[in-house]
Amino acid sequence: MSWLDVTGHSYDDIVDMNAERTIARPADEVFAFIADASNNPRWQRGMVACEWMTPAPTEVGSRYRQRARFLGRSIESVFEVTALDPGRSITIETIESTFPIKVTRSVEPADDSRCVVRAQISGGPKVPAVLSGLMRRIAQRSVDSDYDRLVKLLEERTG
Numbered sequence: 001m002s003w004l005d006v007t008g009h010s011y012d013d014i015v016d017m018n019a020e021r022t023i024a025r026p027a028d029e030v031f032a033f034i035a036d037a038s039n040n041p042r043w044q045r046g047m048v049a050c051e052w053m054t055p056a057p058t059e060v061g062s063r064y065r066q067r068a069r070f071l072g073r074s075i076e077s078v079f080e081v082t083a084l085d086p087g088r089s090i091t092i093e094t095i096e097s098t099f100p101i102k103v104t105r106s107v108e109p110a111d112d113s114r115c116v117v118r119a120q121i122s123g124g125p126k127v128p129a130v131l132s133g134l135m136r137r138i139a140q141r142s143v144d145s146d147y148d149r150l151v152k153l154l155e156e157r158t159g
Helices: 027-034 037-043 129-156
Strands: 011-023 047-052 063-070 073-085 089-096 101-109 115-128
Touching: 011 129, 027 101, 027 115, 027 129, 037 047, 037 063, 037 129, 115 129
Parallel strands: none
Antiparallel strands: 011 115, 047 063, 063 073, 073 089, 089 101, 101 115
């Protein structure tokens, strides 16, 4: 059974989104923060818990378990790091989930004290085509809010 099942309808993936923010912090500091999944509950709304299943350091093949809530539903997932360019980009994909997604986050220095963070998110549960536009807008708003929260959190940090 899919994440949201309505019999007799065609289904679409709900997620194909991007986010981009400039953060007034050094790129290496920002990358270290976003590459550590245990920080996700600090800036991603709906994230209940994230814990690494594999020991540090983070590398291709590293895995973590995540518990989240989206639209009132509990989502339990296991993610795997599928690509890593240390200090620059990380790609994670669900390997166990009712909400299958792939996320690539990248960090690019703008200057010594600022950087640009980009995220590309694709996949998601299949939803009835009639609801897919609405679900995409809800999901994009959620992602935009998360990245706004990330900017605020990191820019308020000292040292």
